[in-house]
Amino acid sequence: xxxxxDFSVISDNxxxxxxxxxxxxxLGGVGLTMYLAVVACILSFFGGLILGLLSISRFYFVRYPAxxxxxxVRGMPLLxxxxxxxxxxxxxxxxxxxxxxxxMALTLFTSAYMSRIVVAGIxxxxxGQTEAAVSTGLAPWQVMLYIVLPQGLRNMIPSxxxxxxxxxxxxxxxxIVGVSELTHVATQINNxxxxxxxxxxxxxxxxxxxxxxxxxxxxxxxEGRLSWSKVT
Amino acid sequence: xLNYKFDWSIITSGxxxxxxxxxxxxxxxxxxxxxxxxxxxxxxxxxxxMSHSKPVRWVALSYLEFFRNTPxxxxxxxxxxxxxxxxPMFVNDWLNETGFExxxxxxxxxxxxxxFIAEDIRSGILSIPKEQMEAARSAGFSYIRSMQYIIxxxxxxxxxxxLVNQFLNIAKNSSLAMTIGVMEMTYQARQVESYxxxxxxxxxxxxxxxxxxxIVITLLVNTYNEKVLKVHKAS
Numbered sequence: 001x002x003x004x005x006d007f008s009v010i011s012d013n014x015x016x017x018x019x020x021x022x023x024x025x026x027l028g029g030v031g032l033t034m035y036l037a038v039v040a041c042i043l044s045f046f047g048g049l050i051l052g053l054l055s056i057s058r059f060y061f062v063r064y065p066a067x068x069x070x071x072x073v074r075g076m077p078l079l080x081x082x083x084x085x086x087x088x089x090x091x092x093x094x095x096x097x098x099x100x101x102x103x104m105a106l107t108l109f110t111s112a113y114m115s116r117i118v119v120a121g122i123x124x125x126x127x128g129q130t131e132a133a134v135s136t137g138l139a140p141w142q143v144m145l146y147i148v149l150p151q152g153l154r155n156m157i158p159s160x161x162x163x164x165x166x167x168x169x170x171x172x173x174x175x176i177v178g179v180s181e182l183t184h185v186a187t188q189i190n191n192x193x194x195x196x197x198x199x200x201x202x203x204x205x206x207x208x209x210x211x212x213x214x215x216x217x218x219x220x221x222x223e224g225r226l227s228w229s230k231v232t
Numbered sequence: 233x234l235n236y237k238f239d240w241s242i243i244t245s246g247x248x249x250x251x252x253x254x255x256x257x258x259x260x261x262x263x264x265x266x267x268x269x270x271x272x273x274x275x276x277x278x279x280x281x282m283s284h285s286k287p288v289r290w291v292a293l294s295y296l297e298f299f300r301n302t303p304x305x306x307x308x309x310x311x312x313x314x315x316x317x318x319x320p321m322f323v324n325d326w327l328n329e330t331g332f333e334x335x336x337x338x339x340x341x342x343x344x345x346x347x348f349i350a351e352d353i354r355s356g357i358l359s360i361p362k363e364q365m366e367a368a369r370s371a372g373f374s375y376i377r378s379m380q381y382i383i384x385x386x387x388x389x390x391x392x393x394x395l396v397n398q399f400l401n402i403a404k405n406s407s408l409a410m411t412i413g414v415m416e417m418t419y420q421a422r423q424v425e426s427y428x429x430x431x432x433x434x435x436x437x438x439x440x441x442x443x444x445x446x447i448v449i450t451l452l453v454n455t456y457n458e459k460v461l462k463v464h465k466a467s
Contacts, residue, residue, distance in 0.1 A: 075445075075447070076439055076443070077405065077407035077408075077418065077442060078404075079408060079410070079418050080407065080418060080442065083418070083431075083435055084439075087431040087432070165301065169303040170303070172305040172306055173305060173408070175305065175411075183303070183306055183309070186306075187309070190313060197309075197314040197317075198310075198313075198315070198316075198317040199314075200314070201306060201309050201310035201314040204306055205307065208302050208303055208306060209297075209298055209301045209302050212301035216300075216301060
């Protein structure tokens, strides 16, 4: 019982957990997790913005396909989306790197959720603003671009940060298609060392927790700050 | 893609259909068991979160924050690969006898989801006016009994829609159980794909199943909101 939990496996492989074989090989571990999350987050911000705007379009032939797509993706597990991408991307574009397949899947999936945040943010802006803007002679797209979105986006920031936290957690699924992010690195080390699964999975759970909790706290702080400055 | 020959018959009949069907049943079973346990656990955490004792509140809060901010996949791996070192011997024995994959997946899904359900229940409890509790206390009920007889019955009623949505989340999240070998919907779709190379058909089948599930559940929630909660508001 003296070695009930032996964390030397963590310290021995610490660099590998953090950045994989980075300077000499591809990025992995926490580094790759953050890379996937950040790239997918930026892409799905624009994806979500576009989908959200399409889904509240005045034209039903724009609105309905967008809504159908959003609900299709939201009704599916992320794992299914990853498998679809894994299966469809090579068929459509030839050989695609695993990293990009996963980024595409995460982007599609998160865009659908982001679009709902965008719609909620836009609907949170009082109708009077739109009416005032229209009566000054702005075109509908100008109203959206110059009046509604700049205010709406500001209110959406905390929700975006929360979505980013979900993304960080979701990148763990990249493990399935063999992308060597943190979870994959952990299973690799676990397969190699055999004897320390408890220590390894406790450690990566803690790493994910620290990263995600930092951003969750940021989101809460922003929420308080932004709503406060809106009142004054 | 252009040379791809569609063959829907493989998933609508025969052995592969049976695989997919058994996958659906496993998904439903896993989700049903997990939602029941996570409701009970979530209720406990929610009540602890609102307790008067600071250490109890702190325990509940750490539980919530930890399990909400860790990926479900890592939790599944932890329970499946790593829990034997921290669980008592007799639990390990029992788990090994009853099929550890299913038990580990249930455990992970239960604990992960209970953290979300606890917050749903808490906001349900908070939506009950404070006077109800004060009235119950002054009528001589203890804190626990006022919760049990006055607050929770009303709060649970309001919490039904988010809970049903959590069931949908569990059904989708349970797809991760395939990574440890639970033969649920996604696992079977993957299985059919690798046996037949008919990925398009197999994934479509699984996608349709998940979609039907989410449409049915969304309709149920909407009906409940209209029929039950409207009555609730008016009275």
